[in-house]
Amino acid sequence: MSSQNDSTKDNLTKSAFSRRSWLRGAGIGTGVVGAGVLEQEADAQQAKVMSGEVEISLNLNGRPRSVKVEPRTTLLDALRNRLDTTGAKRVCDRGTCGACTVIVGGKAVYGCTMLAVDAVGKNIQTIEGLAPEGQLHPVSQAFVNNDAQQCGYCTPGFVMASKALLDRNPNPTVEQVEKGMAGNICRCGTYVGVRKAVLEAAKMRGGSNA
Amino acid sequence: MQAFEYGNPTTLKDAFGLLGSNWSDAEILAGGTDILSLMKDYITSPKRVVNIKGIKELGGIARKGGNVRIGATVTLDDLASNAVIRASFPSLTQAALGVASPQIRNMGTVAGDLCQRPRCWYYRRGFGLLAKGPNGEMLVPNGENKYHAIFSSGPAYFVSASTLGPALVALGASVTIASASGNRSVPVEKFFVSPSGDGQREIDLKPNEIVTEILIPAPATKNATYEIRERELLDWPLTAVSVALRLSGSTVNSASIALGHVAPTIWRASQAEKMLVGKTITAETAEAAGEAAVANATPLSQNAYKLKLTKVAVKRALLQAAGVKA
Numbered sequence: 163m164s165s166q167n168d169s170t171k172d173n174l175t176k177s178a179f180s181r182r183s184w185l186r187g188a189g190i191g192t193g194v195v196g197a198g199v200l201e202q203e204a205d206a207q208q209a210k211v212m213s214g215e216v217e218i219s220l221n222l223n224g225r226p227r228s229v230k231v232e233p234r235t236t237l238l239d240a241l242r243n244r245l246d247t248t249g250a251k252r253v254c255d256r257g258t259c260g261a262c263t264v265i266v267g268g269k270a271v272y273g274c275t276m277l278a279v280d281a282v283g284k285n286i287q288t289i290e291g292l293a294p295e296g297q298l299h300p301v302s303q304a305f306v307n308n309d310a311q312q313c314g315y316c317t318p319g320f321v322m323a324s325k326a327l328l329d330r331n332p333n334p335t336v337e338q339v340e341k342g343m344a345g346n347i348c349r350c351g352t353y354v355g356v357r358k359a360v361l362e363a364a365k366m367r368g369g370s371n372a
Numbered sequence: 373m374q375a376f377e378y379g380n381p382t383t384l385k386d387a388f389g390l391l392g393s394n395w396s397d398a399e400i401l402a403g404g405t406d407i408l409s410l411m412k413d414y415i416t417s418p419k420r421v422v423n424i425k426g427i428k429e430l431g432g433i434a435r436k437g438g439n440v441r442i443g444a445t446v447t448l449d450d451l452a453s454n455a456v457i458r459a460s461f462p463s464l465t466q467a468a469l470g471v472a473s474p475q476i477r478n479m480g481t482v483a484g485d486l487c488q489r490p491r492c493w494y495y496r497r498g499f500g501l502l503a504k505g506p507n508g509e510m511l512v513p514n515g516e517n518k519y520h521a522i523f524s525s526g527p528a529y530f531v532s533a534s535t536l537g538p539a540l541v542a543l544g545a546s547v548t549i550a551s552a553s554g555n556r557s558v559p560v561e562k563f564f565v566s567p568s569g570d571g572q573r574e575i576d577l578k579p580n581e582i583v584t585e586i587l588i589p590a591p592a593t594k595n596a597t598y599e600i601r602e603r604e605l606l607d608w609p610l611t612a613v614s615v616a617l618r619l620s621g622s623t624v625n626s627a628s629i630a631l632g633h634v635a636p637t638i639w640r641a642s643q644a645e646k647m648l649v650g651k652t653i654t655a656e657t658a659e660a661a662g663e664a665a666v667a668n669a670t671p672l673s674q675n676a677y678k679l680k681l682t683k684v685a686v687k688r689a690l691l692q693a694a695g696v697k698a
């Protein structure tokens with residue numbers, strides 16, 4: 163028991179935080195019952211929290227990426243400020259505009275409203291990972307074809323939200339597109355183009371899948 | 373956002389060990405859609421944040437005895453797309469689908485919807501839940517109260533932010549709350565409280581407790597939710613009405629009518645409920661129920677418009693639940 167405790171401490175003092183080693187630490191203490199072990203229990207409990215800067219590994223666009231963050235660092239800030247992945251944009255930073263939309267575990271989420279440490283172990287997809295360098299994903303191509311952007315700042319978020327929508331519902335109706343894209347705001351007002359782009363992308367993808 | 377310690381327990385027991393006796397000690401993180409914004413705005417700055425999403429027993433939707441059990445960390449998206457819920461409790465599916473946006477529904481959780489803090493702009497600007505000015509004056513009655521309560525005699529005038537609350541109250545659901553010393557069960561209706569003093573919360577939850585599940589009794593009701601917003605999408609309801617009817621043929625045996633976004637708690641329209649017993653739901657009786665639902669309202673200087681909206685929402689929810697075309 164005590165040797166396990168020691169190894170947990172080592173892991174943390176080295177800041178070599180990884181989900182696996184940390185979870186191993188978290189398991190300690192749960193089995194400790196009865197009198198005389200309160201101190202150990204308290205010790206183990208300390209091991210279960212992380213604070214200050216820690217190194218985590220994020221699975222970003224299919225590649226493991228090591229990054230140092232604090233627990234309070236949002237996924238968006240980790241992507242933009244630490245991993246040089248600046249496609250997702252920081253606008254409202256309160257989960258209401260959609261410019262930071264990324265796909266985590268197959269679902270569209272607001273990167274500003276998720277902690278980076280909470281994204282450990284999940285597949286994170288950003289606009290950078292949609293298509294190989296120099297090529298356009300069908301959704302991006304449909305945005306170009308339909309003039310679905312003006313200033314373009316909201317576009318990466320819109321494209322990721324569109325992709326998540328089409329992954330889930332390959333042939334959406336106009337109403338389903340409107341509801342499915344409700345979490346993204348464009349202040350230039352390109353919604354007409356976006357609506358057309360999503361419907362065209364659905365056709366393009368349907369064609370390529372058939 | 374202030375720095376904090378982060379815990380990611382995988383068992384309830386470990387989670388209890390990480391919570392504190394004060395709200396400033398620790399806050400719970402599940403979907404994060406509310407707590408992170410509150411922390412960014414320094415409305416709350418806990419020393420520790422405890423992520424409960426790794427606790428497996430808090431997930432899942434399943435039949436349990438005579439109830440349907442919804443785990444605390446089930447996302448609103450999983451709730452909205454669940455076939456069991458859709459078949460028996462369409463009012464809850466409708467409410468879940470009405471929440472904000474796909475992104476929020478993918479992240480936000482069922483218990484988080486109940487535990488989220490009010491959207492009152494005075495509260496969100498740091499004036500506290502009771503919205504008091506520097507000299508202790510009540511800011512809401514003489515201030516910007518367009519989105520505030522129409523059922524409150526004070527001192528709290530914010531409206532409950534919960535979207536699932538009205539449906540769960542109308543369906544007679546309860547929450548199970550766990551702590552190191554055991555479990556307790558609270559009707560969802562009683563879970564919401566109108567704070568009367570500073571430092572009180574608007575829900576019946578202590579800092580060392582965790583909502584673990586929601587239980588909805590299964591007996592068949594006809595139920596529906598009707599919400600009215602300024603914008604159709606990505607907005608909070610101005611008023612929300614959920615009804616559950618027990619019918620014999622077309623005669624109402626009992627009616628539950630719960631109103632959201634009009635009071636610091638989920639508000640039962642008991643007069644309207646009583647007057648429907650023994651009646652058939654028609655455009656006329658539904659209209660009368662709507663009138664009765666707002667008869668005792670005490671609107672503030674800028675929100676009398678909510679009376680009409682609520683009246684209409686009650687009528688439409690009743691007609692929808694009974695399957696009557698007006």
